[in-house]
Amino acid sequence: MEKSTWRAHALMLLATVLVATSFPVGAAITHGLDSVVLTFLRFSLAALIFGPIVAWRYDLPLPGWRDLVRYAVVSAFLVSFFWGMFAALRLTSALNTGTIFTFTPAIAAAVSYFLLRDRLGVAAQVALPVGFVGAIWVIFRGDPNALLALELGWGDCLFFCACIAMGCYMPMVKFLHRGEPMARMTFWTLATGAGWLLLLSLGRFGSVDWVLVPMSVYGGIVYLAVFTTLITFFIFQASTAVIGPTRVLSYTYLNPAFVLLISLGFGEPLPPVATFPGLVLIVGATFILQRTK
Numbered sequence: 019m020e021k022s023t024w025r026a027h028a029l030m031l032l033a034t035v036l037v038a039t040s041f042p043v044g045a046a047i048t049h050g051l052d053s054v055v056l057t058f059l060r061f062s063l064a065a066l067i068f069g070p071i072v073a074w075r076y077d078l079p080l081p082g083w084r085d086l087v088r089y090a091v092v093s094a095f096l097v098s099f100f101w102g103m104f105a106a107l108r109l110t111s112a113l114n115t116g117t118i119f120t121f122t123p124a125i126a127a128a129v130s131y132f133l134l135r136d137r138l139g140v141a142a143q144v145a146l147p148v149g150f151v152g153a154i155w156v157i158f159r160g161d162p163n164a165l166l167a168l169e170l171g172w173g174d175c176l177f178f179c180a181c182i183a184m185g186c187y188m189p190m191v192k193f194l195h196r197g198e199p200m201a202r203m204t205f206w207t208l209a210t211g212a213g214w215l216l217l218l219s220l221g222r223f224g225s226v227d228w229v230l231v232p233m234s235v236y237g238g239i240v241y242l243a244v245f246t247t248l249i250t251f252f253i254f255q256a257s258t259a260v261i262g263p264t265r266v267l268s269y270t271y272l273n274p275a276f277v278l279l280i281s282l283g284f285g286e287p288l289p290p291v292a293t294f295p296g297l298v299l300i301v302g303a304t305f306i307l308q309r310t311k
Contacts, residue, residue, distance in 0.1 A: 026257040027308060033253040034269045038276035040246040041116060043238050045107050050235035052222050053104035057097065058215035063243035064251070065208040068201075076199040081206060088194045089203065093211035095187040096251075101215075102180025109173025116274060118177050120153040123267040123307075125185025130263050133189045141306050142264075149271035149303030155296025156274035159289055188263030191255050200256040208251065261308070268307040271300045 048056065072078050081089065106115055124146050130136035158164040195203060258266050275297055278289055 022260055026260040029253045030257050030261075030266060030269045031272075033250045033257075034272050035276050035280075036245050036250050037270075038273050038280060040242060041277070042280075043241060043246070044104060047235045047238035048104045048107045050232050051239075052219075052226060053108065054101060054215060054218045055222050055226060056104055056235075056239065057100045058212060058219045059239050060100070060243045060247055061097070061208055061212040061215055063239065064248040065205060065212050067244065068205050068208060068248050068252075072199075072201050072205045076202050078202065078205065085196070086206075086210065088196070089206035090210040090214070092187065092190050092194055092203075093207045094214060095183045095190055096207065097211045097214045098183035099180045099187065101218075102176055102183065106173045106177035106180065110171060110177065115174075115177050116277070117154060117157050118174060118181055119270060119273065120150050120157075121178070122181045122185050122270050123264060124150065125182055126188050126267040127264045129186050129189045130192075133193055134263075136189075136262055136264060145303040145306035146268075148299055149268065149307070152296045152299025152303060153271045153274050155299065156278065156289075156293055160292025160296060161290075185267070188254065188258050188266055191258045192263055195255075195259055200259060201252060204252045204255050207255070208247070265307055268304055271304055275300055 051059075069078065103115065127136075127146060154165065191203075254266060278293070282288065
């Protein structure tokens with residue numbers, strides 16, 4: 019395996035840990051601010067921080083109209099996902115969204131097949147549903163009764179649409195990348211995403227009482243902007259160009275496992291023994307997906 023490929027996998031493990039923290043943080047702050055405004059602040063702050071870094075390291079010329087359209091198309095899918103996530107978390111639980119999010123790798127595989135002709139082997143085709151089953155197993159801690167008690171509503175349908183957008187996002191990055199430094203593409207994706215969100219937020223700013231917004235919400239926005247937006251976007255886009263969108267999103271299956279580890283770090287008790295077979299399925303499926311051509 020080439021050094022760049024190893025680096026991409028190592029970075030994806032880091033990104034997966036960061037993404038695993040975004041669901042509890044997002045759930046904690048989404049009721050403190052309008053979801054569109056919150057996402058706009060997240061994208062804008064990430065772009066403002068990343069812009070000077072990209073300009074210093076790679077130069078940052080203004081893109082032409084064609085390039086701007088490319089970046090705007092990519093960011094439209096990304097904005098749709100994050101807006102959908104925050105809006106859905108007002109209507110459903112983190113458990114439901116975590117469950118639905120496990121469909122994303124399969125969606126990415128289907129989009130990659132039609133858009134990029136990225137055909138997975140038989141082993142990978144088996145690994146995708148195995149990883150999905152493992153993720154569901156961990157989320158419901160090996161309790162079939164908890165799975166059967168799951169109720170889906172409007173918020174869940176909304177988040178599933180958001181996951182379709184995320185499943186399209188990774189293939190679109192690879193499809194529309196034209197050889198520019200990935201950091202530059204990441205910045206313009208963030209900037210055009212902030213532009214989309216500004217248009218959506220114009221009628222909402224007047225209803226926000228900024229003084230009454232809790233400081234914990236502002237702190238959560240900073241965390242999400244830096245760690246689960248800026249850093250993870252760059253890792254996702256850079257890794258997609260190296261190992262492909264399906265393999266990047268297969269790391270999604272590790273999210274429940276990392277959420278469990280994060281919970282343990284905050285003093286939560288160990289999960290029941292029935293959870294561990296699901297962890298084995300997740301790790302096995304992810305390993306197979308990374309090894310297949």
